[in-house]
Amino acid sequence: MKDTAKHQGLRNQLVSTLEQKGITDRAVLDAIKKIPRHLFLNSSFEDYAYQDKAFPIGAGQTISQPYTVAFQSQLLEVKKEHKILEIGTGSGYQTAVLCMLGAKVYSIERQNELFKQTSNLFPKLNIRPKHLSFGDGYKGLPSYAPFDSIIVTAGAPFIPQPLMAQLKIGGRLVIPLGEDVQIMTLLIRKNETQFEKHEFGEFRFVPLLEDKN
Template sequence: MNDLFVHLRRSMVNDQIRSRGITDERVLLAMEEVERHLFVPHDLEREAYHDSPLPIGHGQTISQPYIVAEMTALLRLRPGDSVLEVGTGSGYQAALLAIISGRVISIERIPEVARRAEENLRRAGVEGVRIFVSDGTAGYPEAAPYDAILVTAAAPSVPTPLFSQLADGGRLVAPVGDRNIQHLVRITRQGDEFLQECFEPVRFVPLIGEYGWQE
């Protein structure tokens, strides 16, 4: 079975990600290393490497592998970067961020989802991730500033507190739009200026919180 998952993982990287233009070798190697099937419900393990999102319970999903890869690549991570993730979900995205950067703080608003993510990360043998249960739209100022911030749920706009938690030269990536369709945006801080770029349309579950959507 392990050999099967290794094959599926390599095929996922080559056929779904590399072939569609993702060239960041750190991202590709991390996705080949992290065992995605450990981050989905047991009955969905064989579907973990399909080109689609999957439900993980509590109305949450693990995103399509290509979108995970694209968002990670847009962050332009470097080893040693301090990373904030808003929306832990399954823990899979946090695992990739930790493999590349080494240290991740991830915020999850649903306690049961956070607990399962911690279990998934332990099973996968991934270290360097600290998960806190709170309103992720407020960020985590205690450990700011961050070299990279990734928002993994759909926001009506980038949550205001995250701007001040981004380091000079830092990058923030988020899906921004309405509840039905969003676009990936990347914001790069240059001193007191925040430069915004817009990328492809996506569809995520809503970001719930004080600076997101109301539940």
């Protein structure tokens, strides 16, 4: 599992690209600069790992475009020790970014193949999420709630009620909403019953699936 000076150079170029596209959160950019994205991909994609593109990772899923990872991470406004629920571990790359930002990450994956892959990969890369879970992301993790923030890394047709219930007051929920094309949506919980909603344009994600395989 090599991470070379060449890889670091490509990461520096990627960070410049993200800055040009409007990512301003220094902590997020620094995390992307440090994390070896090529190790989260099949080795056949290694030469392309630092392009700002999504790639297939198996089980019909993709590793998100770095810009998307950076954009969602920036919207979360992560602080050290924040408890974050991630719906869709996927390749583990977004998880790694959140861990690098100092968050305590609780992540759910419904594809068993990917759950096993990331469970094996994280220790090798010295990445330590608080909790990895194989299950249905629509249900969240009520036993670990409430969370400072929640990030959904797949396109959801609606906002799952359990996720809204598991968010702290003042907490932020970032979710791509829609069927074919998604609108990146931020909900900020104002009190027990009220949420403030913000929308940030179109993105494309694989669908958020219910029930585990």
